[in-house]
Amino acid sequence: MSKKTRKCNCDFAEDTCKKEPEFEQLRTQIHDLQEQIQQLTELVRTDALTGLYNHRYFREALHREVERTQRTGADCCLVLIDLDHFKLVNDTWGHEVGNLALKHAANLIRFTIRPMDLPCRYGGEEFALLFPSTPLITSKQIAERIRDILEKTPLECENHSIKLTASFGIASYSANSLLTEDQLIEKADQQLYLAKNQGRNQVCAAISEQNHYPQVSQEEKDLLNNLFDNNQ
Numbered sequence: 001m002s003k004k005t006r007k008c009n010c011d012f013a014e015d016t017c018k019k020e021p022e023f024e025q026l027r028t029q030i031h032d033l034q035e036q037i038q039q040l041t042e043l044v045r046t047d048a049l050t051g052l053y054n055h056r057y058f059r060e061a062l063h064r065e066v067e068r069t070q071r072t073g074a075d076c077c078l079v080l081i082d083l084d085h086f087k088l089v090n091d092t093w094g095h096e097v098g099n100l101a102l103k104h105a106a107n108l109i110r111f112t113i114r115p116m117d118l119p120c121r122y123g124g125e126e127f128a129l130l131f132p133s134t135p136l137i138t139s140k141q142i143a144e145r146i147r148d149i150l151e152k153t154p155l156e157c158e159n160h161s162i163k164l165t166a167s168f169g170i171a172s173y174s175a176n177s178l179l180t181e182d183q184l185i186e187k188a189d190q191q192l193y194l195a196k197n198q199g200r201n202q203v204c205a206a207i208s209e210q211n212h213y214p215q216v217s218q219e220e221k222d223l224l225n226n227l228f229d230n231n232q
C-alpha cells in the first residue's frame, strides 16, 4: 500500500506497523456502535406489537410531510383507520387473539400500500397512514383497497375465521391550506367518526380546501391562526 493511501502515518509497511491491530480493533468497535445506533433508531420509531411506525414517529413524519407540501406544492393525505367493534374481538376470543388480529391488520395494510407511504400505529386499534405527494382521489382509492382486503381476509386462528372490518377517515393537505397539523388530524378524525356513524366498514373523505382559499404566505397563515385562536 502506498504511503498516501495507508491507514497509519508511520514509516513501517502495513503488515509490520505496530498500530495496525489497534486500528483494526477501533474500526470493529466503530462498526459495532454504528450497527447498535441503527438498531436503536429502528426500535425508537417502531411499534413493538405490529412493527409499524409508532405514534411518536407519526408526529415527526406528519410534520415533515406538511413542510414538504409547503415546499413542493404537492398535496399529501392523512388516513385514520379504526378497526370496527374490536372490543368484541377481545371479549370473544381474548386479548392474545386481539393482538394477533392487530398484527394481521397491520400486515395487510403494510402489503397493500406503496413503499413511499408511511404506515403507523396511532394507538390501540387505530392506525394512521401518511401518503406523501398524493391527491385525495388516489388516497381514497388506496384506502378503499385496504378496506376491501381487510374485509375479504379474515384472521385464521384456532380453527376459526375471525372477520375484521375497519372504518376510514381521510383529510388532505395542500400548500395553501390553513390547517395546523393538529387540525389536519382532527379533520381526518371527523371523517372517521362519520364513517363509524354511517355504519362502519367504509371510507369517508373531507372535501379538499384547495379551491376555497387564495394563496397565502406562511406569515399570513400564522396571523390568521393566531386571530382564530384568540377568537375562540
Ligand SMILES: Nc1nc2c(ncn2[C@@H]2O[C@H](COP(=O)(O)OP(=O)(O)OP(=O)(O)O)[C@@H](O)[C@H]2O)c(=O)[nH]1
Binding pocket: 049, 082, 083, 084, 085, 086, 087, 088, 090, 094, 095, 096, 097, 098, 099, 102, 123, 124, 125, 196, 200
Ligand atoms: N388485544 C388488544 N386490544 C386492544 C389493544 N389496544 C386497544 N385494544 C382494545 O380495543 C378495543 C377498542 O374498543 P372501543 O374503543 O370500544 O371500540 P370498538 O369496539 O372497536 O368499536 P368501534 O370503534 O365503535 O367500532 C378495546 O377493547 C381495547 O381494549 C391492544 O394493543 N391489544
